[in-house]
Amino acid sequence: MGGEDDFLLEDADDSSTVEFIRNYLPQELKEKFEDDELYYFIDLIDEYYLESGVLDAQPDADGCVEIDLDEVVAYIIKEAKKDGMGDYTAEDILFVVQGEMEYSDSLEKKNE
Numbered sequence: 001m002g003g004e005d006d007f008l009l010e011d012a013d014d015s016s017t018v019e020f021i022r023n024y025l026p027q028e029l030k031e032k033f034e035d036d037e038l039y040y041f042i043d044l045i046d047e048y049y050l051e052s053g054v055l056d057a058q059p060d061a062d063g064c065v066e067i068d069l070d071e072v073v074a075y076i077i078k079e080a081k082k083d084g085m086g087d088y089t090a091e092d093i094l095f096v097v098q099g100e101m102e103y104s105d106s107l108e109k110k111n112e
Contacts, residue, residue: 014042017103024099029092040085041076041096048075072097 014066018038022030033041052075054067073093080088 014039017042017100020103020106021096021099024102025095029095032087032092033096036098037085040080041093042100044076044079045072045097045100048072067095067099067101069101 018035020036021038021042022033025033048071054065054070058065060066070090073090076093076097077088077090080086
């Protein structure tokens, strides 16, 4: 299966992703973000991956693709502001992005 197909399969269950991210977040952020915001962030992460070409990148010798978390965070902050969702700090959004990546990694480990 290609990278984009794998990505779309992982995206099939956003509610599990939101639950995982919520458990990953520090306590103060668990209370700060509503589930709707987390779904929105997941959509933006997916959009970033599709638009940035990350899914088309060639993996390194370990099978990994380099993803610049700062670029993902900046994209989310920019789009959220543009969409009128609010102003978010890079630190807060970084936790969400890391949580989404940890969830993806956990799915890959289950499938090994």
